[in-house]
Amino acid sequence: MFDRIRFVLVAPSHPGNIGAAARAIKTMGFRRLVVVNPRVGRYRDHPDAMALATGAADVLAASDSCATLVDALGGVTTAYAMTGYDREFGPPMVDVRRAALDAAAGFGLANEGQIAFVFGTERDGLLNEDVERCQFSCAIPASADFSSMNLAHAVQVTAYECQLAVRGLASVQSGQVRFADTDAPAGVVALESFFAHFEQAMIAIGYLDSREPKHLMARLRRLFNRARLTQTELDVLRGISAAIIESRRERAGRKKSRLIIP
Numbered sequence: 001m002f003d004r005i006r007f008v009l010v011a012p013s014h015p016g017n018i019g020a021a022a023r024a025i026k027t028m029g030f031r032r033l034v035v036v037n038p039r040v041g042r043y044r045d046h047p048d049a050m051a052l053a054t055g056a057a058d059v060l061a062a063s064d065s066c067a068t069l070v071d072a073l074g075g076v077t078t079a080y081a082m083t084g085y086d087r088e089f090g091p092p093m094v095d096v097r098r099a100a101l102d103a104a105a106g107f108g109l110a111n112e113g114q115i116a117f118v119f120g121t122e123r124d125g126l127l128n129e130d131v132e133r134c135q136f137s138c139a140i141p142a143s144a145d146f147s148s149m150n151l152a153h154a155v156q157v158t159a160y161e162c163q164l165a166v167r168g169l170a171s172v173q174s175g176q177v178r179f180a181d182t183d184a185p186a187g188v189v190a191l192e193s194f195f196a197h198f199e200q201a202m203i204a205i206g207y208l209d210s211r212e213p214k215h216l217m218a219r220l221r222r223l224f225n226r227a228r229l230t231q232t233e234l235d236v237l238r239g240i241s242a243a244i245i246e247s248r249r250e251r252a253g254r255k256k257s258r259l260i261i262p
Helices: 015-026 048-060 096-109 150-174 188-206 216-227 232-247 250-259
Strands: 006-008 034-037 064-066 075-084 094-095 114-119 136-139
Touching: 006 015, 006 150, 015 034, 015 048, 015 150, 075 096, 094 096, 096 114, 096 136, 096 150, 096 250, 114 150, 188 216, 188 232
Parallel strands: 006 034, 006 114, 034 064, 075 114, 075 136, 094 136
Antiparallel strands: none
């Protein structure tokens, strides 16, 4: 799946940014870099590009160079135009995390097609016609006071989000899910029983005054409801509540006494 995502740089001005972009995608497990109409044609062995690529000189050397964006998007089924603002006639806007998750979900449904994230020039970004060649516009949420981002930094953030999304999908497909992800939230009846039990525990330790309860239980309800507790988690919390109300020794003694036959 990592090979099915490509990062496209349109008309980059500085070879150093191309090298830095190569390093950025390699650190996240990607290798497909495409450069469209670069200002410096022989960027692959340019000293600035080599210096900023560091250990990703292989990705830099293997990068494709195309004359047009259309050529760069050959075989691509979904292209995201990386732009900081919505264009009047451009494709719909999504944030980069949503784009990465949607791209990974698409990989789970089919074995064909490529995904491309398209970045514009350092100074002006993407032209309107290049944005319109993509299926989505895509933004990296940034400060409204200063949203300008270096080209290589934008590539790094995008590659990071894609890595998280692809690795998450791979874990699900291989069955490597967290145990909590397989448990459904506990039902309302079970939650109500827990709240009653937990309230008894709070009274037992003197933390809750039943004569002046104020809003403590309402606040605790909001806390636990926000956590979306599972039945297993409720059982743990009810066990803790039982231990607060009555020690294990007392409970064990009572259970044994019930087994005595007169």
